[in-house]
Amino acid sequence: MQELRIRIGEINMIKKGICLVMSILLCAVVLVGCGSKTATSEASKTIVVTDQAGREVTIKSPVKRIVSGYYISTSACLALQLKDKIVGTEDRGKRPFYKLFDSNFNALPNVGSAKAFDLEGCTALKPDLVILPTKLKDSAESMSKLGIPVILVNPENKEKLIECLNLIAKATSTEKTAQKLITYYEDASAKMENLTKGLKGNEKPVVYMGGTDSYLTTAPANMYQATLISLAGGTNAADSLKGNSWTKVSYEQILAMNPDVIIIPSEANYTAKDVLGDPQLSKVTAVKNAAVYHMPSAFGAWDSPVPSCILGSKWLLSTLHKDLYSFDNMKADASEFYKQFYGITIDEKLITK
Amino acid sequence: MGFHMNSKENKKMKIAFILIAISIFVSFVISICVGKYPITLHDIKDLMLGNSINEMSRKVFFALRLPRVIMTLIAGFGLGLAGSVYQTIFRNPLASPDIIGVASGANLGAAVAIICLGNQINLVAGSAFIGGLMAVYAVTLLVHVTQNNSTATYVLAGIVISSLSQSIIMVLKFFADPESELAAIEFWSMGSFGSVTDTKLQVVLPIILLGIIVVILFRRQISLLALNEDESRMLGVRVTLIRIIVLSFTTLVVACIVSVTGLIAFIGLIAPHIGKLILQRQNFATCIFSAFVGSLIMILADCLARTLYSTELPISILTTFLGVPFLIYFMNHKKEERI
Numbered sequence: 001m002q003e004l005r006i007r008i009g010e011i012n013m014i015k016k017g018i019c020l021v022m023s024i025l026l027c028a029v030v031l032v033g034c035g036s037k038t039a040t041s042e043a044s045k046t047i048v049v050t051d052q053a054g055r056e057v058t059i060k061s062p063v064k065r066i067v068s069g070y071y072i073s074t075s076a077c078l079a080l081q082l083k084d085k086i087v088g089t090e091d092r093g094k095r096p097f098y099k100l101f102d103s104n105f106n107a108l109p110n111v112g113s114a115k116a117f118d119l120e121g122c123t124a125l126k127p128d129l130v131i132l133p134t135k136l137k138d139s140a141e142s143m144s145k146l147g148i149p150v151i152l153v154n155p156e157n158k159e160k161l162i163e164c165l166n167l168i169a170k171a172t173s174t175e176k177t178a179q180k181l182i183t184y185y186e187d188a189s190a191k192m193e194n195l196t197k198g199l200k201g202n203e204k205p206v207v208y209m210g211g212t213d214s215y216l217t218t219a220p221a222n223m224y225q226a227t228l229i230s231l232a233g234g235t236n237a238a239d240s241l242k243g244n245s246w247t248k249v250s251y252e253q254i255l256a257m258n259p260d261v262i263i264i265p266s267e268a269n270y271t272a273k274d275v276l277g278d279p280q281l282s283k284v285t286a287v288k289n290a291a292v293y294h295m296p297s298a299f300g301a302w303d304s305p306v307p308s309c310i311l312g313s314k315w316l317l318s319t320l321h322k323d324l325y326s327f328d329n330m331k332a333d334a335s336e337f338y339k340q341f342y343g344i345t346i347d348e349k350l351i352t353k
Numbered sequence: 354m355g356f357h358m359n360s361k362e363n364k365k366m367k368i369a370f371i372l373i374a375i376s377i378f379v380s381f382v383i384s385i386c387v388g389k390y391p392i393t394l395h396d397i398k399d400l401m402l403g404n405s406i407n408e409m410s411r412k413v414f415f416a417l418r419l420p421r422v423i424m425t426l427i428a429g430f431g432l433g434l435a436g437s438v439y440q441t442i443f444r445n446p447l448a449s450p451d452i453i454g455v456a457s458g459a460n461l462g463a464a465v466a467i468i469c470l471g472n473q474i475n476l477v478a479g480s481a482f483i484g485g486l487m488a489v490y491a492v493t494l495l496v497h498v499t500q501n502n503s504t505a506t507y508v509l510a511g512i513v514i515s516s517l518s519q520s521i522i523m524v525l526k527f528f529a530d531p532e533s534e535l536a537a538i539e540f541w542s543m544g545s546f547g548s549v550t551d552t553k554l555q556v557v558l559p560i561i562l563l564g565i566i567v568v569i570l571f572r573r574q575i576s577l578l579a580l581n582e583d584e585s586r587m588l589g590v591r592v593t594l595i596r597i598i599v600l601s602f603t604t605l606v607v608a609c610i611v612s613v614t615g616l617i618a619f620i621g622l623i624a625p626h627i628g629k630l631i632l633q634r635q636n637f638a639t640c641i642f643s644a645f646v647g648s649l650i651m652i653l654a655d656c657l658a659r660t661l662y663s664t665e666l667p668i669s670i671l672t673t674f675l676g677v678p679f680l681i682y683f684m685n686h687k688k689e690e691r692i
Contacts, residue, residue, distance in 0.1 A: 091664050112664045114533075115540045116547050121389030123413050135533060138474035142550045146412050213531065245530045 053152040097300035196233030207234035208259035211246035232316035265303040298350040420554040433647020435603040436621030437640040449622035453511040457518035458488020478612040485608030543667030544615040564606035618669035623676035630683040
């Protein structure tokens with residue numbers, strides 16, 4: 001009897017609890033339902049672009065407030081002289097490149113990263129254009145529903161980078177600046193090809209490009225870094241490996257490749273000292289001749305398709321063939337590049353090898 | 354005397370339920386005001402009263418803020434309930450969505466979608482959902498094959514399937530692109546409410562509610578399953594069938610939740626224990642109470658996830674850091690009482 005009473009008491013309580021939850025949820029569902037109605041407003045002047053995910057995006061012109069959620073698009077905006085219009089960026093973390101810009105820029109709020117994009121934080125910045133990487137497509141859809149135009153970019157190689165620059169330029173009406181930058185790439189590439197075309201097979205050093213996380217990973221034939229090596233008049237040591245991202249190799253493989261030069265990419269978390277001091281590699285020609293070079297780390301990932309990637313090719317050319325293109329010329333060219341496109345004066349001492 | 358004691362206990366339980374309901378309500382209101390987009394309490398009042406406010410604030414509130422808070426509430430409720438029901442029907446204090454295989458199955462599903470299906474959010478969610486369900490069916494199949502229908506077999510089979518999923522995930526991780534795919538798998542397994550929107554909530558909420566309602570409808574059978582297996586059989590419970598039905602619907606709830614949020618650690622294990630320590634009994638009322646505890650911890654954890662750092666923190670970090678002190682406190686508190 002007593003047990004029965006307790007049970008009835010319990011059941012009543014459970015029922016009350018369930019009623020409470022259900023009523024909260026019901027209110028909530030009704031509220032969410034109300035929120036789905038959308039208001040539309042038409043602007044007089046609009047730009048329509050197709051982004052790198054194939055989405056058609058309508059943007060009100062002129063764009064005055066830009067949020068860029070990806071370091072490559074942020075760099076692209078900076079190169080297109082849109083710095084004063086950027087109101088928020090991705091989590092800038094420790095990227096040294098941004099340190100080259102003024103404190104106003106470095107104080108900009110961040111909207112998270114590709115791992116955790118901050119939808120509300122981005123909306124709070126009231127942007128009239130948001131640029132995100134294609135992997136944040138889901139966030140882009142959510143932002144679009146709020147009426148904020150989002151373009152998705154995917155600069156995974158040089159062609160896509162140029163496409164990305166043109167896309168941002170069209171969206172922000174900075175086509176002329178983009179054209180200048182692209183012409184610079186074309187001219188510089190043509191000049192480099194001209195310089196290296198006379199090189200015979202044995203004059204092209206075998207270059208091993210270490211990965212960012214470990215020098216026991218390297219760039220296989222289909223990776224952007226491999227094209228960088230051939231443009232700079234070298235032969236990629238890992239051309240026989242397939243794939244398009246850093247690929248693991250063993251000490252034995254490196255010894256078999258026996259590279260003449262080892263290149264460490266800008267954002268690597270190891271140094272030339274580590275490579276030179278590794279006893280397993282002591283028999284490699286590059287180590288014997290101390291031909292291990294670290295791309296400068298102060299300017300972003302010169303080895304990957306970023307807007308300043310052309311300087312990576314130039315740096316590598318001057319490193320591999322200083323008789324064709326001196327390191328001093330390279331430094332002067334890099335200085336000029338940053339002045340012309342980013343409007344900043346760089347410290348040439350930061351260009352090291 | 355006995356009756357007096359019981360009515361006192363009953364009153365205590367009533368107070369516990371009222372207190373937790375109030376705490377949830379308060380944290381719900383706080384949570385709804387917290388966020389990077391400035392929406393004041395005044396704005397929210399205006400919204401409720403139907404007054405006009407800034408168009409963007411209204412959109413953000415209805416498309417992001419409110420769905421997110423509802424999702425935290427319901428996710429906490431669902432995981433707490435599922436964990437508690439698992440512990441009840443398997444009569445094992447370690448049974449939780451993490452142990453029984455749902456979580457790792459969902460994790461495997463998500464990893465497969467991230468690597469093989471191009472990391473599209475809908476596919477990841479769908480694949481995680483299917484992965485979670487498949488893992489639990491694999492567990493029941495394993496139990497069926499061994500022909501040993503005891504509760505320990507379920508838990509052991511869950512551990513086997515979890516470990517198997519984990520090792521397949523390791524294989525996938527090894528071949529994943531470290532920049533994009535590996536990071537995506539890792540981050541998925543830490544969970545986040547950051548990408549919850551009204552559209553996603555509208556898809557999963559009915560399924561989650563369906564699961565919860567079915568579990569509640571089976572409350573009598575769940576309570577009976579907590580008894581000795583032979584006793585429950587004698588009382589007319591078709592043990593295996595009921596176990597599979599209850600397991601299916603709790604799994605449905607968990608898989609639905611994690612398909613949207615990614616894995617959420619610890620709630621499914623800790624909420625039932627806190628619930629049990631407070632109410633000091635294990636029956637269906639405890640399951641519901643544990644679900645409320647889950648909601649409360651989840652709402653608080655998500656408030657912190659949004660405010661502690663300049664970018665959002667993964668929810669699993671906070672659920673664990675919040676849950677552990679709670680559990681330690683109640684473990685100690687009840688120990689003293691017993692002495």
